[in-house]
Amino acid sequence: MITQLLKDKLACPSCMGPLRFDNDSIKCLSCGAVYEVIDGIPIMLPADIKKQSDKESAFWEDYWGKTPMHDIAEVPKQADIISVTDHVVPLWDKYGKDCFFEAGCGTGRLLYLLAKKGINVIGYDNSPAALKYTARFLKAAGVSNYHLVCGDMRYLPFKDNTLGMIYGGGSIEHFDGQQKAIN
Numbered sequence: 001m002i003t004q005l006l007k008d009k010l011a012c013p014s015c016m017g018p019l020r021f022d023n024d025s026i027k028c029l030s031c032g033a034v035y036e037v038i039d040g041i042p043i044m045l046p047a048d049i050k051k052q053s054d055k056e057s058a059f060w061e062d063y064w065g066k067t068p069m070h071d072i073a074e075v076p077k078q079a080d081i082i083s084v085t086d087h088v089v090p091l092w093d094k095y096g097k098d099c100f101f102e103a104g105c106g107t108g109r110l111l112y113l114l115a116k117k118g119i120n121v122i123g124y125d126n127s128p129a130a131l132k133y134t135a136r137f138l139k140a141a142g143v144s145n146y147h148l149v150c151g152d153m154r155y156l157p158f159k160d161n162t163l164g165m166i167y168g169g170g171s172i173e174h175f176d177g178q179q180k181a182i183n
């Protein structure tokens with residue numbers, strides 16, 4: 001099920017057109033593109049990028065399927081995530097509004113820590129398998145104010161000015177065309 005928060009913000013990544021939300025798919029009312037919804041996660045990848053993703057999906061499904069679940073009690077104590085929250089949380093307190101968007105959310109540890117503070121979080125990643133892992137983790141961790149979207153940073157499927165704060169760490173070095181993503 002696509003959350004209302006996402007319905008209000010999503011647009012077609014190919015043409016920015018308005019969308020129609022059905023149970024297991026999303027259709028662009030402007031260009032006619034159809035996007036899958038897998039386990040409640042909208043897969044908002046333009047067709048050519050989706051093809052590439054599908055080629056790699058068996059590997060990542062296997063990889064994330066075998067990755068042990070985070071030890072939830074340990075996550076807030078992990079030094080690498082503390083060094084992120086120490087900087088991101090004060091920025092959220094100063095500038096954040098509406099929702100926190102993580103571009104390249106990986107396994108969702110930052111989403112968890114912010115959601116636990118009561119912040120609405122959107123996790124964005126180009127790997128459906130990573131997002132399925134994140135969904136399992138966040139559910140097990142007992143937070144519910146999270147929203148997950150699969151997509152490409154160069155083709156953001158969001159209407160302009162609908163993301164209250166955008167953060168991406170360890171992400172833009174993984175692809176070409178960073179300027180488009182940053183713009």
Ligand SMILES: [Zn+2]
Nearest residue numbers: 012015028031
């Ligand atoms: Zn479209």
